[in-house]
Amino acid sequence: MMLLSRVDAPSPPDWLVSRALERVDTNHPIMNTWGEDYANRMLYHPSGEYQSSNNKVIFLDEDSYTWARENISKEIVDIRIFASTPGRFLTGPHTDMTRWYTLQYLMKTGGKHHRTAYYKEKAHSDIEYPSRYSVTEYSKLEQLCSMEIPTDCWVLLNAHVLHSVEFIEEGRISLQINLNDIPADLKLRNTISISNYK
Numbered sequence: 213m214m215l216l217s218r219v220d221a222p223s224p225p226d227w228l229v230s231r232a233l234e235r236v237d238t239n240h241p242i243m244n245t246w247g248e249d250y251a252n253r254m255l256y257h258p259s260g261e262y263q264s265s266n267n268k269v270i271f272l273d274e275d276s277y278t279w280a281r282e283n284i285s286k287e288i289v290d291i292r293i294f295a296s297t298p299g300r301f302l303t304g305p306h307t308d309m310t311r312w313y314t315l316q317y318l319m320k321t322g323g324k325h326h327r328t329a330y331y332k333e334k335a336h337s338d339i340e341y342p343s344r345y346s347v348t349e350y351s352k353l354e355q356l357c358s359m360e361i362p363t364d365c366w367v368l369l370n371a372h373v374l375h376s377v378e379f380i381e382e383g384r385i386s387l388q389i390n391l392n393d394i395p396a397d398l399k400l401r402n403t404i405s406i407s408n409y410k
Protein backbone atom coordinates (compact mmCIF):
# COMPACT_ATOMS: atom_id res chain seq x y z
CA MET A 213 0.00 0.00 0.00
CA MET A 214 1.32 3.41 -0.96
CA LEU A 215 1.89 5.85 1.90
CA LEU A 216 3.52 8.69 0.01
CA SER A 217 5.39 9.56 -3.16
CA ARG A 218 7.17 12.41 -4.86
CA VAL A 219 5.32 13.60 -7.97
CA ASP A 220 7.00 15.19 -10.99
CA ALA A 221 4.86 18.23 -11.76
CA PRO A 222 5.53 21.94 -12.27
CA SER A 223 5.72 24.29 -9.30
CA PRO A 224 2.72 26.58 -8.92
CA PRO A 225 3.22 29.92 -10.68
CA ASP A 226 3.89 33.08 -8.62
CA TRP A 227 0.42 34.52 -9.34
CA LEU A 228 -1.25 31.39 -7.90
CA VAL A 229 0.92 31.41 -4.76
CA SER A 230 0.31 35.10 -4.10
CA ARG A 231 -3.45 34.77 -4.61
CA ALA A 232 -3.46 31.79 -2.25
CA LEU A 233 -1.49 33.63 0.45
CA GLU A 234 -3.80 36.63 0.07
CA ARG A 235 -6.69 34.32 0.92
CA VAL A 236 -4.92 33.19 4.10
CA ASP A 237 -4.53 36.84 5.13
CA THR A 238 -8.15 37.71 4.41
CA ASN A 239 -9.55 34.34 5.62
CA HIS A 240 -11.80 34.03 2.61
CA PRO A 241 -13.62 31.89 1.58
CA ILE A 242 -12.99 29.75 4.63
CA MET A 243 -14.20 26.17 4.80
CA ASN A 244 -14.48 24.78 8.30
CA THR A 245 -15.28 21.17 7.60
CA TRP A 246 -14.50 19.60 10.94
CA GLY A 247 -16.18 21.80 13.54
CA GLU A 248 -14.61 23.74 16.40
CA ASP A 249 -14.66 20.89 18.95
CA TYR A 250 -12.70 18.61 16.69
CA ALA A 251 -10.35 21.32 15.46
CA ASN A 252 -9.42 22.37 19.00
CA ARG A 253 -9.35 18.95 20.65
CA MET A 254 -6.66 18.04 23.21
CA LEU A 255 -3.94 15.62 22.13
CA TYR A 256 -1.93 13.39 24.46
CA HIS A 257 1.56 13.02 22.98
CA PRO A 258 4.66 11.50 24.71
CA SER A 259 6.20 14.99 24.77
CA GLY A 260 3.19 16.66 26.41
CA GLU A 261 -0.47 17.66 26.08
CA TYR A 262 -1.34 20.01 23.25
CA GLN A 263 -4.37 21.51 21.58
CA SER A 264 -4.61 20.35 17.95
CA SER A 265 -3.15 22.77 15.41
CA ASN A 266 -6.50 23.67 13.84
CA ASN A 267 -5.96 24.20 10.10
CA LYS A 268 -7.61 27.02 8.20
CA VAL A 269 -8.72 25.48 4.90
CA ILE A 270 -9.46 27.88 2.05
CA PHE A 271 -10.52 27.09 -1.53
CA LEU A 272 -8.56 28.76 -4.32
CA ASP A 273 -10.14 30.56 -7.26
CA GLU A 274 -11.25 29.18 -10.63
CA ASP A 275 -8.01 30.25 -12.41
CA SER A 276 -5.96 28.25 -9.89
CA TYR A 277 -8.20 25.19 -10.35
CA THR A 278 -7.81 25.47 -14.15
CA TRP A 279 -4.01 25.76 -13.80
CA ALA A 280 -3.92 22.62 -11.64
CA ARG A 281 -6.12 20.66 -14.09
CA GLU A 282 -3.92 21.67 -17.02
CA ASN A 283 -0.55 21.20 -15.29
CA ILE A 284 -1.02 18.52 -12.61
CA SER A 285 -3.88 16.18 -13.55
CA LYS A 286 -7.28 16.31 -15.24
CA GLU A 287 -8.70 14.28 -12.37
CA ILE A 288 -8.19 16.71 -9.51
CA VAL A 289 -11.20 17.43 -7.31
CA ASP A 290 -10.20 20.87 -6.03
CA ILE A 291 -7.26 22.99 -4.86
CA ARG A 292 -6.97 24.66 -1.46
CA ILE A 293 -4.52 26.38 0.84
CA PHE A 294 -4.01 25.03 4.36
CA ALA A 295 -2.63 27.25 7.13
CA SER A 296 -2.11 25.89 10.65
CA THR A 297 -2.45 28.06 13.74
CA PRO A 298 0.94 29.38 14.93
CA GLY A 299 1.71 28.31 18.51
CA ARG A 300 0.06 24.89 18.12
CA PHE A 301 2.51 21.98 17.87
CA LEU A 302 0.54 19.06 16.42
CA THR A 303 -2.19 18.11 14.01
CA GLY A 304 -3.66 15.10 15.81
CA PRO A 305 -3.72 11.67 14.13
CA HIS A 306 -6.64 11.53 11.70
CA THR A 307 -7.88 10.38 8.33
CA ASP A 308 -9.14 13.04 5.95
CA MET A 309 -12.80 13.70 5.36
CA THR A 310 -13.01 14.81 1.76
CA ARG A 311 -10.37 12.85 -0.12
CA TRP A 312 -8.57 9.56 -0.40
CA TYR A 313 -5.24 11.08 -1.51
CA THR A 314 -3.76 14.53 -1.03
CA LEU A 315 -1.26 16.09 -3.36
CA GLN A 316 0.63 18.58 -1.25
CA TYR A 317 3.02 21.42 -2.06
CA LEU A 318 4.63 22.53 1.19
CA MET A 319 5.53 26.24 1.28
CA LYS A 320 6.22 26.87 4.98
CA THR A 321 7.23 23.93 7.19
CA GLY A 322 6.05 25.24 10.57
CA GLY A 323 9.33 24.58 12.37
CA LYS A 324 12.78 23.14 11.81
CA HIS A 325 11.89 19.84 13.51
CA HIS A 326 8.65 19.32 11.56
CA ARG A 327 7.65 15.69 10.95
CA THR A 328 4.81 13.93 9.17
CA ALA A 329 4.10 10.60 10.83
CA TYR A 330 1.89 7.66 9.86
CA TYR A 331 0.33 5.41 12.49
CA LYS A 332 -1.82 2.38 13.04
CA GLU A 333 -3.88 1.66 16.12
CA LYS A 334 -2.32 -1.11 18.21
CA ALA A 335 -5.78 -2.65 18.56
CA HIS A 336 -6.42 -2.93 14.78
CA SER A 337 -4.76 -5.01 12.12
CA ASP A 338 -5.70 -2.91 9.08
CA ILE A 339 -4.15 0.48 8.47
CA GLU A 340 -6.65 2.15 6.13
CA TYR A 341 -9.57 3.67 8.01
CA PRO A 342 -12.84 5.32 7.01
CA SER A 343 -12.99 9.07 6.45
CA ARG A 344 -12.91 11.47 9.40
CA TYR A 345 -11.45 9.00 11.89
CA SER A 346 -9.28 10.42 14.66
CA VAL A 347 -7.32 9.40 17.76
CA THR A 348 -6.26 11.74 20.55
CA GLU A 349 -3.97 9.44 22.58
CA TYR A 350 -0.68 8.62 20.91
CA SER A 351 -0.12 5.77 23.41
CA LYS A 352 -2.81 3.77 21.52
CA LEU A 353 -0.78 4.00 18.32
CA GLU A 354 2.16 2.31 16.73
CA GLN A 355 4.19 4.52 14.38
CA LEU A 356 4.56 3.15 10.83
CA CYS A 357 6.98 5.84 9.66
CA SER A 358 7.89 9.46 10.24
CA MET A 359 9.57 11.83 7.83
CA GLU A 360 10.29 15.41 6.91
CA ILE A 361 8.20 16.30 3.86
CA PRO A 362 10.34 18.43 1.49
CA THR A 363 9.29 21.96 0.58
CA ASP A 364 8.64 23.38 -2.90
CA CYS A 365 7.75 20.10 -4.59
CA TRP A 366 4.61 18.01 -5.00
CA VAL A 367 4.16 15.02 -2.67
CA LEU A 368 1.28 12.56 -2.84
CA LEU A 369 0.00 11.34 0.54
CA ASN A 370 -2.37 8.54 1.44
CA ALA A 371 -5.01 10.39 3.49
CA HIS A 372 -6.81 7.29 4.80
CA VAL A 373 -3.97 5.94 6.90
CA LEU A 374 -3.86 7.71 10.30
CA HIS A 375 -1.40 10.60 10.05
CA SER A 376 -0.23 13.46 12.20
CA VAL A 377 1.88 16.53 11.44
CA GLU A 378 4.16 17.34 14.35
CA PHE A 379 6.32 20.18 15.70
CA ILE A 380 4.82 22.87 13.50
CA GLU A 381 4.50 25.57 16.16
CA GLU A 382 5.62 28.36 13.80
CA GLY A 383 2.59 27.74 11.57
CA ARG A 384 2.63 25.54 8.47
CA ILE A 385 1.35 26.55 5.03
CA SER A 386 0.75 24.25 2.07
CA LEU A 387 -1.21 24.04 -1.14
CA GLN A 388 -3.26 20.86 -1.33
CA ILE A 389 -5.07 19.15 -4.18
CA ASN A 390 -7.74 16.55 -3.50
CA LEU A 391 -7.71 13.29 -5.40
CA ASN A 392 -10.10 10.35 -5.08
CA ASP A 393 -7.69 7.99 -6.78
CA ILE A 394 -4.14 8.03 -8.14
CA PRO A 395 -4.62 9.38 -11.68
CA ALA A 396 -2.86 7.60 -14.56
CA ASP A 397 -1.39 10.92 -15.76
CA LEU A 398 0.46 11.56 -12.46
CA LYS A 399 4.21 10.87 -12.61
CA LEU A 400 5.26 9.23 -9.33
CA ARG A 401 8.83 8.62 -8.17
CA ASN A 402 10.54 7.58 -4.92
CA THR A 403 7.31 6.01 -3.74
CA ILE A 404 7.20 4.77 -0.14
CA SER A 405 4.89 1.82 0.33
CA ILE A 406 4.21 -0.37 3.29
CA SER A 407 4.03 -4.11 2.94
CA ASN A 408 2.19 -6.64 5.10
CA TYR A 409 -0.95 -4.53 5.20
CA LYS A 410 -3.96 -4.49 2.92
Ligand SMILES: [Fe+2]
Nearest residue numbers: 306307308371
Ligand atom coordinates in the same frame (compact mmCIF):
# COMPACT_ATOMS: atom_id res chain seq x y z
FE1 LIG B 1 -4.83 15.01 6.81
